[in-house]
Amino acid sequence: MNKADRSRHYNDRVRKAIAKPRLQDTLHRFADAYVIAREAAFAGQDFEALRTAIGEMKDEVRDNLPRYRDEFIANAEAAGAKVYIARTAAEANAYICNLARDRGVKTVVKSKSMASEETHLNHALKDAGVEALETDLGEWIIQLAGERPSHMVMPAIHMLKEEVAELFSKVTGKEEPAEILHLVRLARKQLRQGYLDADMGISGANVAIAETGGLALVTNEGNARLTTTLPKIHVALVGMEKLVPTLADANRIINVLPKNATGQLITSYITWIRGAVPCGDKSKELHIVLLDNGRSALAESPHCRDALRCIKCGACANVCPVYQTVGGHVFGHIYISAIGVILTAFFHGLNNASELVRACIGCRSCVAVCPSNIDLESIILHLREVIGEEEGVGAGKSIVFKNVMRNRKLFHGMLRAASVLQKPVTRGERTIRHLPLFFSGLTEWRTLPAIADKPLRDLWNDIPQKVEKPRYRVAFFAGCLNDFVYPEMGIDLVKVLNHLDVEVTLPLEQSCCGVPALYSGDKDTAVAMAEQNIDAMLENDPDFVVTSCPTCTMALQRDFIDLLKDNPVWAEKAMKLAEITIDISCFITDKLDGAEAFGKAIKAEKVTYHDSCHLKRGAGVWEQPRRLIADSGREVVEMAHSDRCCGFGGSYSFTSHADIAKQILGDKIKDIEASGAACVAMDCPGCMMQIQGGLQKQEKDVRVKHTIELLAENLDD
């Protein structure tokens, strides 16, 4: 399929998914229940320590794969198993089909195996004349529906009980009521005979243990125990990344997997199988197919190889706002959600991954819950760069990034021009409520702020600064939104910092932080922007560089280092800038000890706080702004899902995925309203733009403020 067709098909699927409110409702309800259950399951355990240990153990196996693989094979074969290494999906399928043909197998029962979904094993078996019966309830449902899983752990989470009843009715030939217990019991009855009749059982495995040559299966339904017990042949199809060195390592994964997957302390069954166990009056014939299919290539990619740590818990989907909006059939190929984006690129080809790579909004909620310590977002960003190089970043974006953004004077000149040109649309107001003609889609669901008459840089010299003996001299990195859209916020920042005896400069050679280019896959432009900004901000050797936008903060603290790490001249400067860069709330509380320096607000307003993705999960800051709001005499009331993305995501909400962004914003507005707060505070001008736009469009009477603006209000009072 060519690129244009592929994009059209994909956008079509997005639209169809959004048109299914019951799907979103199911996924949202599950997500809420999951967060609570997961927290309870990990109570008293140090999740950071657990996941660090799992990550390190998995890296050890990856780095010494031949040794652990050979140890596993030797032990498994000594116990009577036959081990086959399949380099590709086709090889794995051929081995299993040939075996079935050789042994005269007519029917196969399968317990859940994502690896078999990955290789499309059922199709291959069918072509070989073998009937495969899925026995996991969810897998059976989607097999009957002719679909693929929409979640790694809960394959049929997208289906409603009415739809399941309809499918089951076709099997039994009579109308089955859409009652869940009835449907579950019906599946038990229908599938029972399958185990007894089948000549072969096919399973996956959650862990393959080198020191024993055994496998462990983590299940709830009991079908895997039947599948591995009754038929005389057992084939286990196992991804190579499931290898662990010891039983203790396997135990470590099994401790974390159910807790992180569904919030269960443990699943109903953990099954440890080693070798050709008894079967009837003979021994079982056990074949273990170790699947590579792109895993070796993944291990060779320094940027992406951490993805091999994945233990397939599916948590990255559970917490993903994009997944919750469109489901796994849109945000996934075979593997779904964040890890799915990466595995798809390596297992099923870049072409199948390129739309998915752009669908990530970059909120890092997956990174926070990953039990193997994988920085999923960074890997996805890297893949976006790769696809940017392969396919281009889009003609419009390309011109803007390469020809405009890299030239600060031109870029800022165009922003100034826009401020004049927008006049007919803004009618002199600070927000754009409607855009004409083909731009109208952008303001259908949120208003947009107008570009200010005068950017902060033009106002700067007229801002009075009265600091007699400055404690610090700081340089302000304003970012585009603070400079050109919300200049008054910069004035407030000066007021607040002066109050704490800090002098502020605004280096005029600073420009866009480059994130829009980087996140769109244009690495060259991002590098150029990084160099330009490093020079601008380090000039005059400030004590600190303060930021008011968490995405800029992450660029200065993290991305610049990564972009320039191979250049010895720039790497050191990037490190220096990262060391002195700090977001404004954190600077006030942690460096200036200034939380209580602003007195009490005249009106003890109820304020709810929205955690910006890059501030909470990027910079690790969430307590500090709440303390500032509370100590300045306001009542902090928590909204539900305070750290869920608002749906802004920069160009995500403008060009690439406006329809998904709109849904995510809708969820946020509901949560803000339900909190009963009169004001919603945050520390990100991008979130402000999104949330204010949504609230205004829906005519909600809630103030939207940056934390710094609230502190400045106290000084004005």
Next chain:
Amino acid sequence: MENFIIAARNVGADVQLISNLEELVAYIDQRIEGGLLLSPCPSLKRAGLSAMLKTAGVDVVEEEFRAHGASAAAGLTGANFGIAATGTVVLESTDEAVRIATTLPEKHFVLLDPRKILATADEAVPLLGDFHKQMPQAYLAYITGPSRTADIERVLTIGVHGPAELHILLLEGLSEDLMER
């Protein structure tokens, strides 16, 4: 033992303190109609359970599990040990009879000597190692509560492919051997 009981009940197991074999036989007899697959476990044999159950009128099946498994009402097995943190019973199940008795019937009765309860799964790891050293082929099962699914609309439903009822019967004096097989 208290932690074990709380954790096991939390996941839907029936846990019963039993003081003697007569009480045990009565407990089982009251709860089944149909065949009982009696697993070939040494401590159950020693206790003479088979004869007692038959005397009470229970249809005890002791061989040909493959033929009787699908129609039997329940399975009765021992447990090697329990894990308190999760309410888990651990069964060395390499003998196929143990597996059939714990997978096919609707109900699973499992006898556990309360002196064989470990605190956490970490403590079970060395025992897993010992089993693997003793047996060239091994099938070991951790069983925690009845068979469950939430595959339709995330609604927790009990009893899909495995036993819908798990009765853990705590009876002291059965066996102190965690490696029993």
